[in-house]
Amino acid sequence: MKNTVETFGKMIYKLAPEHPGVVRDLLKSVYKFEGTKSRIAPSRPLLPARRYLYNMTANSICRGFGQKGTTALVSIFLPCQVLHAMGIEAVVAEGLSCYLTGAAAADYFIEIAERNGIPETLCSYHRILIGCIEAGVLPRPALILNTTYACDTNQLSFRRIAEYYDIPQYVVDVPDKPTADNLQYVADQLREMTDFIEQHTGKKLDDDTLRQRMLWTQQATQSYRAYLDARATRYIDNCMTSEMMDILATQILLGRRETAKYMSMLAADVARLPEGKRGPRLFWVHVLPNVNGPLRQLLDYTGNVDIVGSDLNTAALLDVDPDKPYQSMARRILESSFNGTIEKRIENSYQYADKLNADGIVYFCHWGCRHTLGGSQYAKTYFEQRGLPTLVLDGDGCDRGRSGDGRAAVRLQAFLEQLEHSTGKDK
Amino acid sequence: MIAWNCKYTPVELLCALGAEPFFWNSAADDFGYAQRVAHGSICCHVQAFLQNCRDKGLREVVLVNCCDSMRSAYGILKNNGDLDFIFLLDLPHKVGGCAQNIFKKELFRLVEEYSKFKNTVFDSDKFKAAFPVTPKLLPQENFIAVAGGRVSDSLLAEISAQLPLPVADLTCAGTRLLGAPTQDIDDFDALMDWYASELLSLTPCMRMHDVSGRKALYNLPGLSGIIYNTVKFCDYYAFEYDALRKETKLPILKIESDYLPVTGGQLSTRLGAFAENAAFAQQAGDKKKGSAGGYVAGIDSGSTTTNMVVLAADGSFIGGVTVRTGPRAAVGANKAFAAVKEQLGIDKEQLDYLVATGYGRNAVLSADQTVTEITCHARGARHQNSDVRTVIDIGGQDSKVIGLADDGSVSNFVMNDKCAAGTGRFLELMATTLEMDVAEMSSVGLGWKDDLTISSICTVFAESEVVSLIADNRTAADIVHGLHKSVALKTAALVGRAGGVPAYMITGGVAHNAGVVQELEKKLREKLIIPDEPELCGALGAALIALDKVK
Numbered sequence A: 001m002k003n004t005v006e007t008f009g010k011m012i013y014k015l016a017p018e019h020p021g022v023v024r025d026l027l028k029s030v031y032k033f034e035g036t037k038s039r040i041a042p043s044r045p046l047l048p049a050r051r052y053l054y055n056m057t058a059n060s061i062c063r064g065f066g067q068k069g070t071t072a073l074v075s076i077f078l079p080c081q082v083l084h085a086m087g088i089e090a091v092v093a094e095g096l097s098c099y100l101t102g103a104a105a106a107d108y109f110i111e112i113a114e115r116n117g118i119p120e121t122l123c124s125y126h127r128i129l130i131g132c133i134e135a136g137v138l139p140r141p142a143l144i145l146n147t148t149y150a151c152d153t154n155q156l157s158f159r160r161i162a163e164y165y166d167i168p169q170y171v172v173d174v175p176d177k178p179t180a181d182n183l184q185y186v187a188d189q190l191r192e193m194t195d196f197i198e199q200h201t202g203k204k205l206d207d208d209t210l211r212q213r214m215l216w217t218q219q220a221t222q223s224y225r226a227y228l229d230a231r232a233t234r235y236i237d238n239c240m241t242s243e244m245m246d247i248l249a250t251q252i253l254l255g256r257r258e259t260a261k262y263m264s265m266l267a268a269d270v271a272r273l274p275e276g277k278r279g280p281r282l283f284w285v286h287v288l289p290n291v292n293g294p295l296r297q298l299l300d301y302t303g304n305v306d307i308v309g310s311d312l313n314t315a316a317l318l319d320v321d322p323d324k325p326y327q328s329m330a331r332r333i334l335e336s337s338f339n340g341t342i343e344k345r346i347e348n349s350y351q352y353a354d355k356l357n358a359d360g361i362v363y364f365c366h367w368g369c370r371h372t373l374g375g376s377q378y379a380k381t382y383f384e385q386r387g388l389p390t391l392v393l394d395g396d397g398c399d400r401g402r403s404g405d406g407r408a409a410v411r412l413q414a415f416l417e418q419l420e421h422s423t424g425k426d427k
Numbered sequence B: 001m002i003a004w005n006c007k008y009t010p011v012e013l014l015c016a017l018g019a020e021p022f023f024w025n026s027a028a029d030d031f032g033y034a035q036r037v038a039h040g041s042i043c044c045h046v047q048a049f050l051q052n053c054r055d056k057g058l059r060e061v062v063l064v065n066c067c068d069s070m071r072s073a074y075g076i077l078k079n080n081g082d083l084d085f086i087f088l089l090d091l092p093h094k095v096g097g098c099a100q101n102i103f104k105k106e107l108f109r110l111v112e113e114y115s116k117f118k119n120t121v122f123d124s125d126k127f128k129a130a131f132p133v134t135p136k137l138l139p140q141e142n143f144i145a146v147a148g149g150r151v152s153d154s155l156l157a158e159i160s161a162q163l164p165l166p167v168a169d170l171t172c173a174g175t176r177l178l179g180a181p182t183q184d185i186d187d188f189d190a191l192m193d194w195y196a197s198e199l200l201s202l203t204p205c206m207r208m209h210d211v212s213g214r215k216a217l218y219n220l221p222g223l224s225g226i227i228y229n230t231v232k233f234c235d236y237y238a239f240e241y242d243a244l245r246k247e248t249k250l251p252i253l254k255i256e257s258d259y260l261p262v263t264g265g266q267l268s269t270r271l272g273a274f275a276e277n278a279a280f281a282q283q284a285g286d287k288k289k290g291s292a293g294g295y296v297a298g299i300d301s302g303s304t305t306t307n308m309v310v311l312a313a314d315g316s317f318i319g320g321v322t323v324r325t326g327p328r329a330a331v332g333a334n335k336a337f338a339a340v341k342e343q344l345g346i347d348k349e350q351l352d353y354l355v356a357t358g359y360g361r362n363a364v365l366s367a368d369q370t371v372t373e374i375t376c377h378a379r380g381a382r383h384q385n386s387d388v389r390t391v392i393d394i395g396g397q398d399s400k401v402i403g404l405a406d407d408g409s410v411s412n413f414v415m416n417d418k419c420a421a422g423t424g425r426f427l428e429l430m431a432t433t434l435e436m437d438v439a440e441m442s443s444v445g446l447g448w449k450d451d452l453t454i455s456s457i458c459t460v461f462a463e464s465e466v467v468s469l470i471a472d473n474r475t476a477a478d479i480v481h482g483l484h485k486s487v488a489l490k491t492a493a494l495v496g497r498a499g500g501v502p503a504y505m506i507t508g509g510v511a512h513n514a515g516v517v518q519e520l521e522k523k524l525r526e527k528l529i530i531p532d533e534p535e536l537c538g539a540l541g542a543a544l545i546a547l548d549k550v551k
Ligand code: SF4
Pocket: A093, A123, A124, A125, A126, A150, A151, A152, A153, A154, A287, A366, A368, A369, A370
């Protein structure tokens, strides 16, 4: 399998300079195939809900590679309910790059980005995104919409892409505290963003459709909470990728009927599993490096180690009021644990780690993600003072040149041994 | 005393509250503490700030939530308990009416917190008095701007000392031109409205949403050249540099600051080359010598080898020599003189003019002039082939790409960063790991079968990758080919950053390496021109400059 992927990656590398269109079609068919395969004949023992999820995310990525001028490029915390209501596909760097790396196709795009002057210290999800666009493989989006957090990177790369292709861009400026004034400020901008989308796409937003999207958002949120409740005492034989794919479901895919369905399937699937734990239960902070072979060996489908949750999936599990869509979306943005100072994010992670009965925390320092990096030592102290052993792990979520393969695995393995020992599970 | 570091800080308001604000923008001696409490890959200015807060015993600090590094620094400083007062100002990204209102509320919050802390009240006279009567003005005559990300006080002084024109600080930390209120505003709310609007109208930094106002910076009258700085591990300004270098007609030089004490080497080479080639260059250091001996020479003192070229007074090529530099540049130079005597039969005293270049150029005491290797390589390359528009020099310790204008002058250049990846040194180290010599390596790689990729960027990690490939029973040819690809990749990125165009000439010892050349040609989709003696190119350029002096 690994070799097939590698060969595919090499083929992409050879074809991309002369035939970006061919590469685009190839990627589309691979993702289409992968999506269908995970639905009907997954190569791993996936829960039915996760099979549904993989198919859903693969289709979404495929649509991202669809017709020029039909998609919107968004940042991970941008509320997309309005886009879904108007039938516009949202493309997000984290999802796209994760899929491209999965097909070993990211190297070329990283190279293009660096050759075009993008600093190599920039977060690799965005270097791949910029490379993929500037290589002419990702079709020109109709719009760019982004919030000013979670990071500096998205502001920089989206501005660059907007200028490169002359794409209309709307930026939601997000203050750092959820005060009443700030709530109003953000809600007003979200309304303005809707006008902006209408104006640039010629589509009209129907209020009832938006209301329905908010209802599905609420259902999905409730189901995800129910899933977490059940998860607190249960084990799943899972992998980093499913936690990564959940990020798409808990953020940009919120507000779709399928997402609500997925979340309720997930809650039901997990509730049916027997109670009890196996090996160490890990709570993960930040993205998951599912490109790193040695780490996958330690974490994916081990029948033992369990990644019980992650901070990106628990950043803003807030109720929404379908009758006040803009206020609700604004509140989710402002109150997200990723908005504001690092302490807020770390406290939130601790609460969920505790709730999910984690034995330890892996704090993943994705190269280029300075907010995460800067908070690493503070987080370690905070978690450990509260009794949760913490591993600060340096690496890269999707740039294989920086993922530091072997060394990260040694450290993680030692950490797992430490946890097994301290929880009395040493066999 | 309260430390601040961002131009959007309401400094005048702090004065009105009885504070003594001071601008804190120094380098730190080291980052030991900062890396212990934060991380080594966050913005170096922020690392220096964290370090100095402790080393210099700061007690009060006002920060702006400028960027991710700053946001996390605030959390750290607030919780480590070393400070008496810390405040994080939430600066909007937009500047319109609503954003201004949000910002005004932040000013109110600061007033509330600081007056509680200091037990003071707002004093409107102090507020007015805090504005400089005449804001700091830009130089009236021609000047060079340091632009982009901030530079430390010491780096700015170093740059000013090395350039032939006055230097103005147009970085994010240097352009706080704020005028005093022109009329009396008695109502506090209205006054803060005015103040918020003034602050938000400063020339936007790259962190703001609308950066179109920055264009004016680069059209200032008298602006003759730009030193563009980016702070290590800050991404904001690299994006502007990329756009600016394509647009501006002014000479531009890219540097990176790391907020540690300034160390000479590469920086002075870059500044020197910039000063030599830019339109404002002065004929400094010229001295003409008699034409007694009938020869001129150029000596290129590199980290690995020292090369020397001798020309006759009529310009004809007499010969060139290459010797190992050894531990000290001066020793290498003496060896080169000895070799010239032995191989070419020419004595040091017969040289009418000697130009030294290369990283050890200042150690060649008998030189009449020193010129940077950038200028010399450009000159040497162009002399050998007049079509050349881009010179790619892969040397022992650094690699560089030099863009040439139609007339052969340097239009742009970039050098690799401080690490060895993508240089001759990288290949040497890998050759040792593979237990072969460099010359052998050059040909071995051509016989590859399996297309391996060495993915680690860092030399040390690449070495361990190579070791595990050997353990994996991969053939030497495949591994070497992977290494060649990796050097080619780094170099191609450098060419991209310099905006290089064909025809390309490759110089330096690595030009002999057929494997690297082949891979680089693939990447650039273009044949490379390889001069007869690629390692002599810099010395030849130096000799040609020497020839100019005696003609
Ligand atoms: S990984 Fe970090 S830097 Fe990269 S996009 Fe996500 S939040 Fe931004």
